[in-house]
């Protein structure tokens with residue numbers, strides 16, 4: 001199989017982890033005899049520094065032409081500390097999601113048995129958890145009109161949904177639920193928000209087309225609580241952009257660390273694969289980042305992007321084997337025991353490749 | 355001391371738990387020689403059934419005249435299942451918050467040592483946690499303009515903040531932090547939302563007036579994760595209405611159960627005290643609800659509403675003693691051991707009074 005893959009390392013720890021996601025893809029190509037042609041592009045703070053724009057046209061063009069994108073992370077402390085800056089790294093990520101029509105963000109909560117102890121949640125609560133999040137990615141308050149009054153004392157963002165936006169992701173989520181445990185939980189705040197009432201109404205309608213899937217509707221506040229109280233009760237979780245952002249970060253504790261979670265954004269054409277962790281400026285360049293989320297993002301690209309199940313499985317199994325052998329990065333090492341061999345980013349990356 | 359207290363039991367388990375919050379106040383009045391004069395009023399589904407309105411004028415008038423309000427819960431399955439209903443119970447709660455100017459919602463995460471095991475989070479992660487949330491309560495997407503297109507295919511809610519709204523709650527939160535561990539974490543989504551950028555800017559300004567308090571700014575997605583990863587790192591958490599709704603429900607797992615958490619809403623005049631749990635239709639009338647959150651709401655009324663510290667402490671200590679004696683309601687009982695004496699709502703209420 002021949003595929004063109006665009007690598008966008010981005011900001012912060014993005015470059016150091018993406019190196020290993022890319023290397024994993026190269027290794028897979030070598031083993032299975034595929035031809036993966038790589039190109040690279042800039043985005044975020046890295047792009048602002050060079051071009052003044054968070055998403056240069058050239059990057060977008062390369063993205064449109066590629067079969068899949070492997071992305072790192074975005075964001076920089078400079079902008080976080082100065083909310084008044086007009087040009088911001090995150091705009092690049094939001095724009096590419098919108099431009100490529102990446103309306104469905106899949107975030108599987110993959111639980112490696114070996115990491116049950118790494119979580120702050122009790123192992124017996126976690127064991128057996130298997131959740132697949134469908135986060136809507138191109139609507140909501142992320143993309144609604146923003147405004148700031150002239151005196152700068154009032155600011156607003158429009159939380160807005162159109163029925164077709166809810167329908168298309170609901171279909172994807174229900175289809176996934178049919179292949180899994182046939183339970184779907186839709187999360188909203190319909191007791192307060194009109195956009196959530198549209199969300200709930202629409203999901204109720206779509207649900208009728210999937211009578212084999214059991215549907216539950218839950219308020220976001222309750223869901224944030226249930227997710228850690230009893231994560232096993234969830235199978236597919238379907239939710240809006242903002243609520244999905246919050247719930248999936250929270251859910252990363254189920255997997256032991258944010259450093260373990262990958263995501264796939266799909267929609268109209270090219271798929272976009274990235275760790276759910278952020279740019280983590282505090283540990284950038286210190287060889288402390290966990291490259292496994294990028295490697296698992298590569299696995300998602302193989303499986304969801306290219307339909308290469310065996311190739312994806314080999315990557316996931318290798319990560320599992322490395323964990324079984326007691327190797328850990330800092331974020332998933334239990335400091336209280338000496339049982340683990342704690343590795344830096346590069347050592348961990350190399351080990352998986354071997 | 356003479357005080358007029360309005361009791362609004364509300365919907366679902368509201369009435370069954372509020373009975374015990376009120377009884378606790380009566381007992382305290384008796385012991386300490388105060389005169390608490392009680393009145394009662396309807397709100398939510400209970401009020402819609404009788405008057406067609408979720409917040410009848412009479413209830414609002416009584417509320418304005420009282421010195422403090424003890425509230426139960428709001429909401430009903432009928433409305434949750436039918437998003438198209440125009441008159442909804444929650445509108446009553448939102449309206450009374452707005453009308454009484456209750457802009458600051460204080461949610462202390464009170465951790466009873468006895469309940470360390472009741473949480474899904476590991477006891478060693480929880481131990482020593484002491485968080486006070488300040489949730490803004492009369493702004494945000496809760497109160498911004500809502501709209502639905504004529505074809506009903508588009509729906510929106512305006513997420514909006516004015517600088518003065520952020521300032522007044524920030525001052526309250528900083529003042530509380532000064533009395534506590536002098537750390538304040540402000541939670542927003544300033545990397546995406548304009549209203550959050552106003553929020554962050556404003557908090558940065560106010561922070562300068564409290565140089566003795568250490569300020570941190572955190573994105574909501576990260577906060578949802580950190581809260582369960584390392585709850586001890588938080589002291590005062592300051593956040594917007596929607597983010598506060600989500601984070602405090604999530605944080606209820608720190609306290610072992612939502613059934614243990616009370617909240618105080620304060621602002622311009624009369625204080626409003628309520629459990630953070632909802633109406634819980636599924637267990638309504640089954641004698642399964644935990645009355646302790648209502649009793650602890652009464653304690654918050656005594657302390658924050660009336661400045662009666664000793665009276666409040668007696669209530670909290672009594673709850674602690676009952677837990678130490680091994681008594682539990684269903685939500686906080688560890689089903690796997692026989693160590694606990696599991697009580698119904700009424701038995702637990704009576705026991706605390708004794």
Ligand SMILES: CC(C)[C@H](C(=O)O)[C@@H](O)C(=O)O
Nearest residue numbers: 074075090093245545546575
């Ligand atoms: C960086 C930020 C804009 C982004 C988001 O909020 O979508 C990130 O948190 C994510 O979840 O991918």
Ligand SMILES: CC(C)[C@H](C(=O)O)[C@@H](O)C(=O)O
Nearest residue numbers: 191192221428429444447599
């Ligand atoms: C019932 C609902 C409107 C309310 C809210 O969202 O504010 C509740 O969840 C709360 O936290 O008090």
